[in-house]
Amino acid sequence: MPTQPRWTFRSASRLITRLEIGVGAVLLLTIFILMFVQAAQRHLPMDSLAWTGEVSRFSLAWLTFLMAGVLVTERGHITLEVLDTVPNQHVVRGVQAFALLVVAATAGLLVHEAWSLVETQGILRSPVLGLPMSWVYAPLLVGMVSTVIRSVISAVDIALHGPVLPEISDENDLQVSPS
Secondary structure, rough: OOOOOOOHHHHHHHHHHHHHHHHHHHHHHHHHHHHHHHHHHHOOOOOOOHHHHHHHHHHHHHHHHOOHHHHHOOOOOOOOOHHHOOOOOHHHHHHHHHHHHHHHHHHHHHHHHHHHHHOOOOOOOOOOOOOHHHHHHHHHHHHHHHHHHHHHHHHHHHHOOOOOOOOOOOOOOOOOOOO
């Protein structure tokens, strides 16, 4: 009797998603704490910590780009679901797959630009911390590569297994309760 491999694509995907969400949570917490420190510095008689603003800005950029792939996988990106209600599922399948391929192409162009920045900006340093700017741009590159991979996988999944339909509640949200 053949045994199933313990390490499957889905389990690897879930692990990577958890890792990305964990990094995103740390970045969000970093932004929150450092913004609080910046606000406190304005009202307390202490020297300002100049690096807090720089780390906050970098964390926001990293959070934005690193979480883009997770949003594609979890269907958290802003989408227009106007055509998702069309009765012909082949049309819905085609539209959803095409939209994900457009996302993948756009992220692919951003990968190209991020790679260019990582290669060329290493000589520049951040103003306060003195980090090479190529290090600052590397998480953007990682996030966009993740977005490309996840978008292509989602497009293929929809093309092979059908569209992902929005959940529609049975209750009408516009009902007026009798008074």
